[in-house]
Amino acid sequence: MIFFPSDVFVVMAAVGATLSIATSSSTQSVSLWDFLTLDMSKSVIVSMEIPFASADTVFRSYKIMPRSENAHAYVNAAFVMQFNSSTSTVTGEPTLVFGGIQAHDIQATQTAAMLEGANLLQKDTLTTALAKLEGEIVPVTTPVSSSAKYLKSLAISLFYKYYLAVIYDHVDPRVQSAAVPFQRPLSTGTQTYGTKPSEYPVTEPMTKLTALLQTSGEAEYTTDVPPLPHECAAAFVLSPQANCKITGVDFSTAEGMPGFIKGLTAADIPGDNNFMTMGTAEPVLVSDVCEYAGQAVAIVVAETQRQADEIALAVKVSYESQGKPLLTIADAIAAGSYFEDPGRQPIEVGDAKAAIAKSARTVEGTISCDSQYHFHMETQTSLVIPEAEGYMVYSSTQWTQRTQAAVAAVLGINNSSVDVSVRRVGGAYGGKITRSHWIAAACGLAAHATGRPVRMHLDIDTNMKMIGKRIPYYATFTIGCTEDGILNGIEATVYNNCGWCNNDNALGMALDHIDNAYYVPNWLVTPKACKTNIAANTATRSPGTCPGIFIMEGMIDQVARTLGLDPDTVRRANLYKKDQVTPIDIPLTYCNISTLWDDLYSSAEVESRKAAAAKFNEENRWRKRGLSVVPVRFWMEWGWAVPYTVHINIYAADGTVAICHGGVEVGQGINTKVAQVAAKTLGIPLDTISVKPSNTLIGPNDITTGGSITSELCCLGTLRACNELNERISPVRAANPKATWKELVAACNDQGVNLSVENFVEEKTDYQYSYNAYGVGCTEVEIDVLTGELQILRVDILYDCGDSINPDIDVGQVEGAFTMGLGYWLTEKLIFDQDSGQLLTHNTWVYH
DSSP: OOOOOOHHHHHHHHTTOEEEEEOSSOEEEEEHHHHTTOOOTTOEEEEEEOOOOOTTEEEEEEEEOSSSSSOOOSEEEEEEEEEETTTTEEOSOOEEEEESSSSSOEEOHHHHHHHTTOBTTSHHHHHHHHHHHHHHOOOOOOTTSOOHHHHHHHHHHHHHHHHHHHTGGGSOHHHHGGGSOOOOOOOOOOOOOOOOGGGTTTTOOOOOTTHHHHHHTOSOOGGGSOOOTTOEEEEEEEOSSSSEEEEEEEOHHHHTSTTEEEEEOGGGOSSOSOSOSSSSOOOSSOSSEEOSTTOEEEEEEESSHHHHHHHHHHOEEEEEEOSSOOOSHHHHHHHTOBOSOOSSOOEEESOHHHHHHHSSEEEEEEEEEOOOOOOOSSOSEEEEEEETTEEEEEEOOSOHHHHHHHHHHHHTOOGGGEEEEESOOSOOTTTTSSHHHHHHHHHHHHHHHHSSOEEEEOOHHHHHHHSOOOOOEEEEEEEEEOTTOOEEEEEEEEEEEEESOOTTOOHHHHHHTTTTTBOOSEEEEEEEEEEOSSOOOOOOSSTTHHHHHHHHHHHHHHHHHHHTOOHHHHHHHHBOOTTOBOTTSOBOSSOOHHHHHHHHHHHTTHHHHHHHHHHHHHHOSSEEEEEEEEEEEEEEOOTEEEEEEEEEEEOTTTOOEEEEESSOOSSSOHHHHHHHHHHHHHTOOGGGEEEOOEETTTOTTOOOSOTTOHHHHHHHHHHHHHHHHHHHHHHHHHHOTTOOHHHHHHHHHHTTOOOEEEEEEEEEOSSSSOEEEEEEEEEEEEEETTTOOEEEEEEEEEEEOSSOSOHHHHHHHHHHHHHHHHHHHHTOOOOBOTTTOOBSOOSTTTOO
């Protein structure tokens, strides 16, 4: 059954529009309701006729949807009524049309008949109409739709809104807001920051060097690498069932389809069937037990990507079920399905049990956060080219070194026979740290099998079904506190859903951040990593840290609710102070979170706005406003010797500079920052510097780009490399004080000065986490109680980032992260089929 709540149909059906349908021999006029069952073969819509509305006609249309743009409705509706304002009566029978309730739009004919001639100011008219409508609204739901209860409530609420709109002037002011739709104003923003002009171009706000190329569509990504002669394309064949044993893969239908070249299974892999060269083995292609629906079973190679995608769907996979799949944390807890190693030892500080027992108040509760798709604009993609010396790999990856290792391992060849290059990545958010190895290894296998260049670009359905996402978390907790909300001790158990494999488990990071910005003297936190039958979840923007902070904030809210205190009061009272020690035994030698809190509270006028919101709530029954103020403390983790290589060449012919570093440009502006540091340190114009694609020749052993550390460490390596160049150039500069940069470089070359330099950054500090970044945010939201719609009225963010290398880029990162968080917390949701384990929300039509 196909559900399509067409906005156009709902509106036109309500106003009584008719369609003129023509064939080669005749023309007929039909209503939109008759059009639903009309056979349109060899017919065409010629025109639409919309009847003229009289002056006393009241028309309203409504659409309630997951987001305000580019989304189909939960429920949409359109209502038409002729209303005599002098007598407050309905003249004629109104039209009430609803979409999203059943497979096709419906009319509430009984309610409409009841309203004919009714006086809308009489109280029993509304109550009778609502009761009648409740009987007519009978939602038919699907696994991906909202609940029947919500759909019915929404439909009735929309009618109620319309009813109030018709008699608006006679309505109690407290309920009038229900009749007024949200009007989203034009968004505006103000950013303030400090810079140091004497240090320019470092600290200078500027757009990314390639911003114009990106916005014009000229920037080249992996998919844009020009096609090569004899190039072909590959696509994965996915398992339709979780927790099963694969018994066969049938290519017979696929082999007869246009463009088919070859079908590959695990038996065709010459090396290791494993794209993860560290941790638990993860197969490129399943040959026996399939852990989750969407796991790759085979690869098809075709002449074009479209052909490969279509052929892959025609391959028949046979299997034997091994039982109902475990999909959620609740499923895993019920089954006792855990990984032996949760990825982190329990946190034990002081005596949490005793502290809780001695506390004046005890607060208990649970809290959870679910998953999130990365939604990179560029899905997983790779191009592998066979060469005489090995293979050239272009990959949309955050980790070139491990991509190289994966391809080499699967093909059974030396790492030195594989070169990996990446100019830029079209969005990553952690999803291309380890998962990109899979696509590159599969492309390498196809290139080996065909002897031709092979490109693979996952369509969004495959990307969502096959690739893991943000790791869900669930926590139970008991808190001991004073009557004033001062936290004495916390005992918690934190569970996460790693999926079928725990290679990318971030439970340790969640526990490391579970205190967020608050001092608690006694802790006992036990980690539990759940094993389920879904794709191996992976890093997603702020992996572990985001849910860890969320769990702590949820606990603070629970304390405030239980004690009847303002959450802001509880938060402020428990903030860290300088030199206090965290649960993982790291002293906060720098801590200004209280100052930031107080500064934001003042600059954002929180107190007066809270009073204004309280007044608004008192005056409006169906609209409510609220403010939330939340602090954050984010560890910067590079104290465990994170390696990045920076290589710089100065060209003697014209003095231009080329830089290649071990980071990957994933949209965070790393190349621009590196160029700024080089320009400042060498004392040359920014436009003389070019940052080259990252590759495994220059950076053979570099760590992944991620964790918010890569830009600053590659900038550090650039600074050191440029300083070394300056030292080499210094004697020549002293002897030629009036020389231009071009002349100086040429003189250095003539005198045999090495104008190439490499710096290997491998920083170590006393602690794994090197320092903290602090921030505070205040968000004001207005909600419609009847529909659940919301409007974010204002956001204030105060972030201490030290001296920003490029404030424009860093502001963009902060605002972008906030926006991604809005999607995560407000709309995004994954839904699985409970029997097959298939992901049902695997495209933009059903994933919001």
